[in-house]
Amino acid sequence: MDHTPPDDYQLDIQVGFLLRRANQRHLAIFAAQLPGLTPTQFAALAKLCELGPISQNALGRATSMDAATIKGVVDRLRHKGLVAALPDAADRRRLVLAPTPEGKAAYARARPSAHRITSETLAPLTEDEAETFLALLTRLG
Amino acid sequence: MDHTPPDDYQLDIQVGFLLRRANQRHLAIFAAQLPGLTPTQFAALAKLCELGPISQNALGRATSMDAATIKGVVDRLRHKGLVAALPDAADRRRLVLAPTPEGKAAYARARPSAHRITSETLAPLTEDEAETFLALLTRLG
DNA sequence: AGGATAATGTTTGTATGCTAATGAATATCT
DNA sequence: AGATATTCATTAGCATACAAACATTATCCT
Known part of the structure; x- marks a missing residue:
């Protein structure tokens, strides 16, 4: 009798909305801390290092980007001189990617920022809460 | 002495990466359950109902979309006949938005799906875990 | 009243992210 | 071997997202 009928729909309580907002905040923190690279570009460069x-599609799978998305990201990294691409002699469909020296240097330089970005994103939570949150979030991927 | 130096950077553990993955999964669930509307379109329609x-920019603020983004979303909702727009007589800069009868009907029809989408997204967690997760996620927005 | 300021909506440009279709190359299977 | 299926990379199209610049209109402040 005390049961609230689900007649109301509060947008601000829905997972999708909250995920989008958390992601927005994280993107803003990322852009402020690491201006030269976008999160996806950094993810691709990090995985490549x-x-x-590794082939382009394999890098996409490793970073959870589909073939169309990873292509754009890799193209931009190549344009910046951070990633080099060579045709694979063994499989002529494949494009083998590798970080350039500049790419490795950029990754090394960016890593401390990446740690700061993670910390700042999780700053509203205590350490225990952050650990709990990450564990649960991992299971939702 | 047992302390692991943060010399390694594991992408798969970073908040940003996990948020992106969780969001991807949610988007897929949303698209499967509610094919006619995107999550942002549904959010805008729901808030409007x-x-x-309300004015276009105000709706954007209510749904965490900037002016450029909400414009595109509203344009598509108007094109589908779910939202109507009229100039505001009191403030000639403003565009006053309201759901059309079709928009209200679409919202009413979509609401059960929205609940299913939330449930399915949180399905990997127990109820207690989901509650904890949502509470923590809210604080990261 | 009038000038600085701010808000509204629009446009342009860049970057994800997905679907679907395509062509080329490789695997698989009978 | 030959037909079938799969994988790889690319392209086109659509839909978020944000930043920056813009004209128009309100508001604020003195």
């Missing part, structure tokens, strides 16, 4: 030479 | 007639 982590994994070493 | 909640709040009643």
Whole structure:
């Protein structure tokens, strides 16, 4: 009898809306801390430095970007001189990507900022809360 | 001595990356459950139905979209016949928006789907976990 | 009253992000 | 081997998002 019928729809309480807002805030923090790279560009560069030479689509899978998206991101990284691409001799469909020396340097320079960005994004939470949040968020991916 | 130096950067652990992934999954669920409207379009329509007639920029603020973004969203809703726009007699800069009867009907029809979308997005978590997650996520917006 | 300021809506440009279609190359399977 | 299927990269089209610049209109302040 005390049961509230779900007749109301409060947008501000919905996961999708909250995810979008949290992401907006994170993007703003990222742009302020690391002006030269977008989050996706940094993610692609970071994964490429982590994994070493890899095909474009494989890099996309590693960073959760589809083929169309990763292409645009890689094109911009190549245009900036951070990533080099060579045709794969063994599989002529493939484009093998690798970070350039400038790309590796940019990644090394950006890493401290990346840590600050994560900290600042999670700053409204205590350490325990942040840990809980990340664990739950991981399961929603 | 057991302290791990933050020398490594694991992309898959970063908030930004996890937020992007969770959002991707949510968008896919949304598109499957509610094919006619995008999440932003639904958010704008829902807020407009909640709040009643309001200017375009004010609707943008209510839904966390900047002026350029809300314009595109509203244009598409108007093109679908879900939203009507009239010049404000009191303030000639303003465009007063209101849902059309079709817009109100679409909102009423979409609301059950919206609840399902939220449930499905949070399905990997228990109810208690989902509640915790939403509380923490709210503080990151 | 009148000049600085601010708000509203618009446009342009850049960057994600998805779907769908395409052509080329490789794998698979009978 | 040959037909079928899959993978890779690309392209086109649509929909967020944000920044920056703009003209128009309100408001504020002295």
